[in-house]
Amino acid sequence: MSAAATLSEADLCSAFIKAVTEPRRVIGAKWVAYPETAGFDILLVRADGFQIGVEAKLVLNARVVAQVLPYREGWCSGSKAGPDCRAVLVPFGKCNDDLVRICAALGVTVIRLHVEAPKGGGTWGHPFNPYLPDEQTKLAADDWHPWAPPERCPVPEYVPDVQAGASAPVKLSEWKVKAIRLSVMLEERPVTRADFKALQLSPTNWLCPHGWLARGEGGGWVRCDRTPDFERQHPTNYAQIRADRARWMPAASAPRQVQVAML
Structure with a gap:
């Protein structure tokens, strides 16, 4: 054959x-x-x-x-x-x-x-x-035939570690890069709403009831059994983003403590 x-x-x-x-x-x-x-x-x-x-x-x-x-x-x-x-x-x-x-x-x-x-x-x-x-x-x-586009296609920061031409491929979108950055932060500490704002990442899916993260004991949010495994989806890109964390990681902010009113 x-x-x-x-x-x-x-x-x-x-x-x-x-x-x-x-x-x-x-x-x-x-x-x-x-x-x-x-x-x-x-x-x-x-x-x-x-x-x-x-x-x-x-x-x-x-x-x-x-x-x-x-x-x-x-x-x-x-x-x-x-x-x-x-x-x-x-x-x-x-x-x-x-x-x-x-x-x-x-x-x-x-x-x-x-x-x-x-x-x-x-x-x-x-x-x-x-x-x-x-x-x-x-x-x-x-x-070759020039198309003269008004602007060129946005190019990702990292070359996607995905298979070109595969059916229903997993893609490394701009959102996915931000999500991986948040996942790397979770390896080191709980995250806060300030971290989502710094990454320009919507917290909705992460922090909603039964979302992708759970409340930490000392405040902030931490991983749980619902947290997506982005490292398994993009092992090469995950390692690159982790190695590059000094460039993009925001400074840690103190988690806001929940105040309980005394009756």
């Missing part, structure tokens, strides 16, 4: 990210691949901030083209953030030439990735084409 026969979209994304970020394969500018970011399977970000939004499919079809395009209101109004270029990623040989031409007319690049070794053995000189655009040499400029 060939490699293509057992390939999944997650496998396709993994192979592409490896090809894009592997030092010996990189041509020109350096890229960072953010899995499951800004609504794309992969958001590629060049050293100068240039972005490519990528959607992956095992065959080039209308569905993946629709996925990579913005909704009509975003397309016409120009009010939404987006990448500089949009692309679909498919295995080499899984393209319909007519649909490739339609993609070019829509401003979408079709990236073809070799998923099988050459018949004569060895490896491909470059595992995918076209090459990614380079800010200095304008490499493969004819293959």
Whole structure:
């Protein structure tokens, strides 16, 4: 059975990210691949901030083209953030030439990735084409179509430790980063409402009756059996955020004691 026969979209994304970020394969500018970011399977970000939004499919079809395009209101109004270029990623040989031409007319690049070794053995000189655009040499400029978004997609502080192209993937959202920071704080001490305010994190789900935290004996809130395990969801990002706590952790404030009126 060939490699293509057992390939999944997650496998396709993994192979592409490896090809894009592997030092010996990189041509020109350096890229960072953010899995499951800004609504794309992969958001590629060049050293100068240039972005490519990528959607992956095992065959080039209308569905993946629709996925990579913005909704009509975003397309016409120009009010939404987006990448500089949009692309679909498919295995080499899984393209319909007519649909490739339609993609070019829509401003979408079709990236073809070799998923099988050459018949004569060895490896491909470059595992995918076209090459990614380079800010200095304008490499493969004819293959890429500028979208000129009013603003670029927000880029997370940490590269998400999630699988690109997986069905129903766990995402590292801005809210999740704040929640992980709170979880790291709970490793050291009870948290207060001031901590939620400092992190710009809504306390509703955490502090409501039967919420994710319990009242501490000395005041403040502590972990309980309802507290989500964010470390299991994002082990790499959790460790990065924990190691970075000197930069973001707010100063501890004294928990407010509950006053009991004497009758």
